[in-house]
Amino acid sequence: MAGVPNMLLSGIVGSTAYGLAGPDSDVDRLGVYAAPTVAFHGLNPPTGRDASIVSHDPDTTYHEAAKAAALMLGGNPTVTEILWLPDDLYEVRTALGDEMIAIRRAFLSAKRTRDAYFGYAVSQLERLLRTGQFQSKMRKRQAKHGRHLLRLLDQGFHLYATGELPIRVTKPQRYIDFGEAVAADPQVARPVLAEADERFNSVQSALPAEPDRPAIEAWLHRVRRAYLDPA
Template sequence: MREGLTAVNLLLEGVVGSQAFGLAGPDSDTDYAGIYVAPTVLFHGLYPPTRAELTVKGRNGDDATYHEVGKALGLLLSCNPSAMDLLWLDNHLVRTPFGDELIGLRTNFLGAERIRNAYLGYATSQWGKLVRRGQAPESASDRRREKHARHIARLLEQGYELYRDGRLTVQVRDSDRLMEFGTSVRDDPEAMSLKYLLGMFIDLFDTTTPAVPTEADPAPIVDLLHRIRRANLDGVAA
């Protein structure tokens, strides 16, 4: 466990990334994500922690990202794709009673426009980065572009499912197809197949009636945060 994070202040922890998506290869790392709670008294001193200080990186040398619960809730309310996966995993390494409540409220974080903007916006910006990377002669066939392309395609599929059905399936349904898609983009500096895929999902979002409300429902989320803060006033979560 990352120094300073223990079972006492972790609310949720799970394996994310390629291992969770079903896209891991022989050389793939194991990535971890989690939500922890900081002692409530820290937020009432002269120097409360900054937003940047509310994220902890690393887990015994492995890639890991842990957000303090207040920051995590803000990311989830913005439908941040990187934060959303943790609430929809089939299994968790750590899952406390408060973590159970977070998972139980996962649909309260969902708002149609925020899902659309978060997933399509992120995918569009990542497509631009992938094209720019492909225009560099030394990286035109870089295998990192292959992984990058799979990542964008997966995000588009998951974001659309969340928008259309109000749920998110973390493990991809057809890993072979996504692998082949990544290979096709790897050797195409302009990533035309990804550009076509992005356009297709824009059309799908535009023509689909979402299964989620227009706006999130934050009231029970705020109530949960208040109870977590009270329970952790002295640094010991209930």
């Protein structure tokens, strides 16, 4: 967090937040900050890669408010979870950060949620299949991908069906066992994906067809007003 100006919201995410951390797990952090409003009127506004502050070992990612909002509107599971953390995992919560949490459902839409969470899970399987020939060297990494594949399917379905995103998993050992199973044989994940697809098809989503963009726009305008350069 050192050196990141105007932090609005930050907290502990990843395996620690899910309840899946092992003895070798890092503590990952995610946050939302506000660039000074005047910066958007210069030659190099903070957009794209310039709107994210990233470091590794452990993974720490802070997105500028507009970029964070855009990623959430797209259903990005990794970024969206910052709005649904248990209270004890937040490390910074400002008034504007609390406002963002208060409108968290405004970012959601049924199709984007399904496509994002299910799509991320499919990408996890593809990664597992690509590295299958190196299982002896990459077993821990593959087990991690397997755990997160199952978590994404469960979290995504719950969010799609109920409008609520659970962060901590209820039965960690189930995910650990599944991770070990797919590390040994990635094909084990295929029927789980097929079953998840059927689950999504079996319910009427609690989410709207489109996000509430005016509510998000109004919040972002409040952020920009708060960080205007007095000069």
